[in-house]
Structure formats: C-alpha cells, structure tokens
Amino acid sequence: MKSGGTDSSPSLKDGRMRESESAPSRESNSSPVCLSSSSNSDSASYHEQISNINPHDVDMKTVNKHLVSLDDTLKLQGGDIARHIHQQLENVNGKSPQTQRPARARSSSFSTFLDSSRRESTASDINVPGGFRREFLINKSLQTNSRPPNLLTKNFLEFLSMYGHFAGENLDDEDSDNDEEAIDETSSLLSNEIRPIPSYKPKKQKKGTASVLKTFFLVFKALVGSGVLFLPKAFFNGGLLFSSVVLSLFGFLTFLCYIILVQCKNTFQKDSYGELGFKTYGRPLRLCILISIIISQIGFVSTYVLFTSENLTSFIENYLNIKGTITTAHIVVAQCVCLVPLVLIRNLTKLSLISLVSSGFIIIGLIIIYYFSGLQLLTDGLGPNITNFNSSSWPLLIGVSVTAFEGIGLMLPIESSMARPEKFPMVLGLSMLLITIFFVFTGVLCYSAYGDTVKSIIILSLPQDKVSVQMISLLYSLAVFLSAPLQLFPVTKIIESLIFNNLLWYSNPSSRTDSDGKLYHSSGKYNKSIKWSKNVLRSAIIVLICTVAYLNSNNLDKFISFNGCFACIPLVYIYPPLIHLKTLNQEPANKRKNAYIRIFDCALIVVGIVAVVYTTYDILFSI
Known part of the structure; x- marks a missing residue:
C-alpha cells in the first residue's frame, strides 16, 4: 500500500473507491471521503482505517455515483475483498444490513446471479433415473463445442411426463418439493428486502427437441x-x-x-x-x-x-x-x-x-x-x-x-x-x-x-x-x-x-x-x-x-x-x-x-x- 505521508490520512482520488484496489493511491485534502485515524496512518492497518470513516467527511451522493449496489458487489471480480467498504458506507449512511435483513434459517445461494450466467441445469434434473448420465453428456458436448445430444423422450420414463401435461395442462404442483423459489435454498444471500412465502410462477417451457x-x-x-x-x-x-x-x-x-x-x-x-x-x-x-x-x-x-x-x-x-x-x-x-x-x-x-x-x-x-x-x-x-x-x-x-x-x-x-x-x-x-x-x-x-x-x-x-x-x-x-x-x-x-x-x-x-x-x-x-x-x-x-x-x-x-x-x-x-x-x-x-x-x-x-x-x-x- 502506497502512503502519501504522515501529516494526512489516506483518501480516495476524486471521491472514487474502486473494489479492485487494495488501498487509496494518493492523498487529497479535498476528497469527499476521508479515512480518519486517531493514530499514525503508517502504523494503522488498512482495515482499521476503513473501519473508522468519519460520517461528516463522506459525500454519499458523489460516492454512490461510482459504486455498485451492495448486492451487486459479488458480481465483480474480487468484489468480496472490498465488500466491507460497502458495509461501512451503509453504516455511515444510516443503513444497517444487520437490522434490515430478515434472519434466515440457513445460508442462501447466489442463484439470482448464477441462473443468469449458467445453462438451465438443476439438481432435480440429475436426481432422476439416467439424469447423471445425461448431465455428463451435455457438459461434455459444451466443452467440445459440439451440439448437445437429443435427450427428450429418449426413454420410457420421459414419456410419462406427457401425462404431467395431459391435454396441454401443466399439472405440476405450485408448492412442490422442487420449488425454485424456496427461501432457504435459492433466494439471494444478501438481499435487503423481506421475501414473502413462495408464490406460483409458471415454469419456463423447454423447447421441444424430439425427432x-x-x-x-x-x-x-x-x-x-x-x-x-x-x-x-x-x-x-x-x-x-x-x-x-x-x-x-x-x-x-x-x-x-x-x-x-x-x-x-x-x-x-x-x-x-x-x-x-x-x-x-x-x-x-x-x-x-x-x-x-x-x-x-x-x-x-x-x-x-x-x-x-x-x-x-x-x-x-x-x-x-x-x-x-x-x-x-x-x-x-x-x-x-x-x-x-x-x-x-x-x-x-x-x-x-x-x-x-x-x-x-x-x-x-x-x-x-x-x-x-x-x-x-x-x-x-x-x-x-x-x-x-x-x-x-x-x-x-x-x-x-x-x-x-x-x-x-x-x-x-x-x-x-x-x-x-x-x-x-x-x-x-x-x-x-x-x-x-x-x-x-x-x-x-x-x-x-x-x-x-x-x-x-x-x-x-x-x-x-x-x-x-x-x-x-x-x-x-x-x-x-x-x-x-x-x-x-x-x-x-x-x-x-x-x-x-x-x-x-x-x-x-x-x-x-x-x-x-x-x-x-x-x-x-x-x-x-x-x-x-x-x-x-x-x-x-x-x-x-x-x-x-x-x-x-x-x-x-x-x-x-x-x-x-x-x-x-x-x-x-x-x-x-x-x-x-x-x-x-x-x-x-x-x-x-x-x-x-x-x-x-x-x-x-x-x-x-x-x-x-x-x-x-x-x-x-x-x-
């Protein structure tokens, strides 16, 4: 970490805090964000400096222009390293994630982000007869940039799914065991809003592949x-x-x-x-x-x-x-x-x-x-x-x-x-x-x-x-x-x-x-x-x-x-x-x-x- 000197605390140039940097690069007395320290900044750890932000020295309006939201930090490369900066700034701004977020019985996953970047594949797709083999074949085809195999209705088991859509009706239960909206499984890990009991959303119908x-x-x-x-x-x-x-x-x-x-x-x-x-x-x-x-x-x-x-x-x-x-x-x-x-x-x-x-x-x-x-x-x-x-x-x-x-x-x-x-x-x-x-x-x-x-x-x-x-x-x-x-x-x-x-x-x-x-x-x-x-x-x-x-x-x-x-x-x-x-x-x-x-x-x-x-x-x- 570069130090600008002992007579002033480190700052963020032009009010910008970048998640990819491990410390401020230069000092600026006019910066909107100042990291005050009660002791010499050379001897103080970076974490201690970040943890003692003076609320009166923070221009939140300017800072928020250059920072992504708290929930989006994990989408950035190395975002988790600088996550405590966002949490400290929220405390400065009067927002306490600990008081606003509902308690959860167990950790949630980052499914919102993952679902947008990965192919549609869930554990329930594997947990059926032949599912693990099909998953292997699909992943292998993706690695070799070849066309995925045609697996729909390939065996008798999948013919039974036709009765699950008898007369075209979707006969699946709204609150089945495979509910993708279960709070304890796939809701956002650090979401600020309190999520209601899972409500029904029609499953996306897969495109047909039968020959x-x-x-x-x-x-x-x-x-x-x-x-x-x-x-x-x-x-x-x-x-x-x-x-x-x-x-x-x-x-x-x-x-x-x-x-x-x-x-x-x-x-x-x-x-x-x-x-x-x-x-x-x-x-x-x-x-x-x-x-x-x-x-x-x-x-x-x-x-x-x-x-x-x-x-x-x-x-x-x-x-x-x-x-x-x-x-x-x-x-x-x-x-x-x-x-x-x-x-x-x-x-x-x-x-x-x-x-x-x-x-x-x-x-x-x-x-x-x-x-x-x-x-x-x-x-x-x-x-x-x-x-x-x-x-x-x-x-x-x-x-x-x-x-x-x-x-x-x-x-x-x-x-x-x-x-x-x-x-x-x-x-x-x-x-x-x-x-x-x-x-x-x-x-x-x-x-x-x-x-x-x-x-x-x-x-x-x-x-x-x-x-x-x-x-x-x-x-x-x-x-x-x-x-x-x-x-x-x-x-x-x-x-x-x-x-x-x-x-x-x-x-x-x-x-x-x-x-x-x-x-x-x-x-x-x-x-x-x-x-x-x-x-x-x-x-x-x-x-x-x-x-x-x-x-x-x-x-x-x-x-x-x-x-x-x-x-x-x-x-x-x-x-x-x-x-x-x-x-x-x-x-x-x-x-x-x-x-x-x-x-x-x-x-x-x-x-x-x-x-x-x-x-x-x-x-x-x-x-």
Whole structure:
C-alpha cells in the first residue's frame, strides 16, 4: 500500500473507491471521503482505517455515483475483498444490513446471479433415473463445442411426463418439493428486502427437441393400448364389412380433429385444451372440456377394473380350478384396496417401472393373441355366423371405435415436444394410417377366426387350456391394472384444481384466479388439511370407480360404448371444430376457403352431436 505521508490520512482520488484496489493511491485534502485515524496512518492497518470513516467527511451522493449496489458487489471480480467498504458506507449512511435483513434459517445461494450466467441445469434434473448420465453428456458436448445430444423422450420414463401435461395442462404442483423459489435454498444471500412465502410462477417451457421418429413412436404409445382387445367384439356388433369401413372413417376424422386442435393451439398461442376453450367461449366451454376429460378417464379406469376382474376370474376358474369361491365382487374390492395407495402417488417418475412393465405385458399379449387367432383361422377356417352388417347392435361399434382412437389429451404435449412442430401433421398422418390398418387387421383377424362366439375381451376367446393363454391372461390383467394410476393422474389433478382453488382453502384467493383459463395446483406441502383432504378425495374417486365397474360387470361392451359415445365423442369431434370456428376470425384468408372450412366445422359438430344423442340413447334403452 502506497502512503502519501504522515501529516494526512489516506483518501480516495476524486471521491472514487474502486473494489479492485487494495488501498487509496494518493492523498487529497479535498476528497469527499476521508479515512480518519486517531493514530499514525503508517502504523494503522488498512482495515482499521476503513473501519473508522468519519460520517461528516463522506459525500454519499458523489460516492454512490461510482459504486455498485451492495448486492451487486459479488458480481465483480474480487468484489468480496472490498465488500466491507460497502458495509461501512451503509453504516455511515444510516443503513444497517444487520437490522434490515430478515434472519434466515440457513445460508442462501447466489442463484439470482448464477441462473443468469449458467445453462438451465438443476439438481432435480440429475436426481432422476439416467439424469447423471445425461448431465455428463451435455457438459461434455459444451466443452467440445459440439451440439448437445437429443435427450427428450429418449426413454420410457420421459414419456410419462406427457401425462404431467395431459391435454396441454401443466399439472405440476405450485408448492412442490422442487420449488425454485424456496427461501432457504435459492433466494439471494444478501438481499435487503423481506421475501414473502413462495408464490406460483409458471415454469419456463423447454423447447421441444424430439425427432420425427421419436414423435411417431410417442403417438403410437399414446393411441395403442388395451382398447384394441375390444375391437373383435365390436366387429361382431357392427359386421365385418361395415365395421372395417366405419373404423377407417373414424381414423380419418380423428386425424382431422387432432390437426384442427393443433392449429387452434398455434393460432391462439395457448398450450392447453382448457385454455383454448376459455379463450374462445369462456368458462362454460373450459368446464365442459374438463368434465369430459374427467368422465372419459374415469370410464377408462372403470373399464380396466372390469377387464382385470373378468380375466382374473377366468384364470382362477380354469387354471387354479377354483369355481364359485372367488367372485367378481371379491376381485373388484381387492383392486380397490390395491389402487388406493397407488393413486396417492404424486410423482409420475415413481410410476415409471410400473408403466414400463405394463407396456411389456401388453406387447407380449398381442403377440399371443395374433398367434392363436391366426392358428384358429388356418386350422378351422372362418368362424360361425359371420355377417357384413349387424343391424341390431351396430351402435355399439361407434363407441368402441371412438375409444380405440381416443388420445386427444396427449396430442398437444406431443406436438410441443417436437424440434420441428411443422412436421407434426405429416407424422400424425402416417401414425394414424398405420394405427388404423393395425386396428382393422386385429378386428378382421379375430372376428373371422371366432365368429359370433367372440367374447367381449378377445383373450377369453383363446383356448383356455393352454398355459401360455392363462399366463398372458394373468399378465395382461396386471398390465391393465397397473396402467390405472397413470390414467387417473390427470383426473385427480383436474378435480383437485377445481375443488381446492377457492375461498374455502385460501385466505388470499386473488393469487389463485383462473382469469387466463389455466389450472393451478397446491400440493398441500405447507397445509396439512389440504394434503389430507386430497388423500381422502383420491380414495373416494377409487371407490366410485370400482362401484361403477361392479355395477356394469355384466355389460362390459355396453359400458365401453357408452363411455366412448358420451364422453369421448365431444372431446374429439365436437369441441375442436367448435374452437376452430373462432380461428377463422383470427386468420384473414380467402372468403370462399373460409366458407368451406366453416361448413366442414359445422358438419363435424352436427354429426358429433347426433352421434352422441342417438348412440347414447340406443345403448341405454334399445340394445
């Protein structure tokens, strides 16, 4: 440290104090900041001189022009070394950080600064299966200046995230364990203001990186499930030729409605189905969409419970040779008991292994079904009493066909996951073509093999004395049963958001408004009454589902058709064209073209309404 002499104290030239300097460079009697010392400045330490600033010799107005704020000092090179200068000046100015800052339970991090300078990577990204490996690959690519690897939807676990954004809704909890605004984790270390309890901020949506091939398989995963097992019976209800034509037609119409919905999303710049309804027709349509989603998903899970009950009953009677002791009611109650703890799971990643095993069982089951159906057809020829049109029960075909193609809740998040969303129509078109061929082939093959003896669930039509059939009956039942928690995830989240987002649960409901049409969620992390109320609600939903399943145990095909007609037809064939009508006012185009589009939308709406009314009435009262 340079010393200007013994007759005057060191000073800062022109009133400037630089954080990078370890001491003043020259003396100046006219400087606005003087470091007074009661002893010889040569013998006094720099820290002692700084600690004894005379308040009357400090021109704070001039000093503050050349100093950054206290919180910004750590952003400067070597800023921590000169930090006590800023603290001393604040004391001189009458500001005491010790009295103004709220006490904290633990040290905070400098996340505000770090978040602005580093790539988006948090501990929660690593603390998932495969997360550490992905983090290593990304860091390695950054070091070599190469393109980061495409990791989105690369494994089955990440496909589950689609259910976390079912119908485009963000179903994450506001106060989840990964809250980035937790005061004890990421708030500024030396912030002067007192921060409130963390409030909800929507997470920044990541840009999609899924390739065309990955998107193709995502669509396949979303649409091909247990619904294919009910198609052979549906072909019996409609007739071989009529069913083939109707199923192909529904495949084409479903494709158009999915494309229409995606176009509406891009036009209005809204990510969720409910937001689109709110944007175009307000809360009534939004509420109708959410109710239809709830009813359809509850119907699917009830179907799963029925499916599992019938298969397990057949397995117990034919393989274990126990008849009359175990009834459908016993199996339904057992499923209810097992589903309650599963539905209480709030983290989708914990369902990854269950869902992966379930998908594997489904694939094995389809292979065995094709094998025995093909063998039956080659050995015995066409099944008995095959007709091209069944005039007495064809409405049942409509509901099953709609159910088979229903996957509208996953279309918006899948489109958002693409690196090139403009290619989604092409990918969806190819996927729907292959899926339609697959569905028609399954229905034709199994109905041709077993004729009018085909069961509601095709597995029950296979030779029950075969060990492989019995095992696949058991495994498929487990697969469908284990899929239930995943199907119920969006239902529970939507119901919770509708019930717990009101005055009854929040003293300040203004922060929970739905003026934008979005759903908001509170996990109950900070409120035990909310958490336990949600647990009771989820358990009640399971009891309701199992009750509905038991009451329809003798009418499985009717129940599936009713759910498809009453809940799924509006979701797929009425709401999207209804929303699309509003886009014609947003996109100036050829009037003739708009007129044709308007006619097409109105035709879809009318056909959808007629189908809902007629088929629902026919299923309930005529068949």
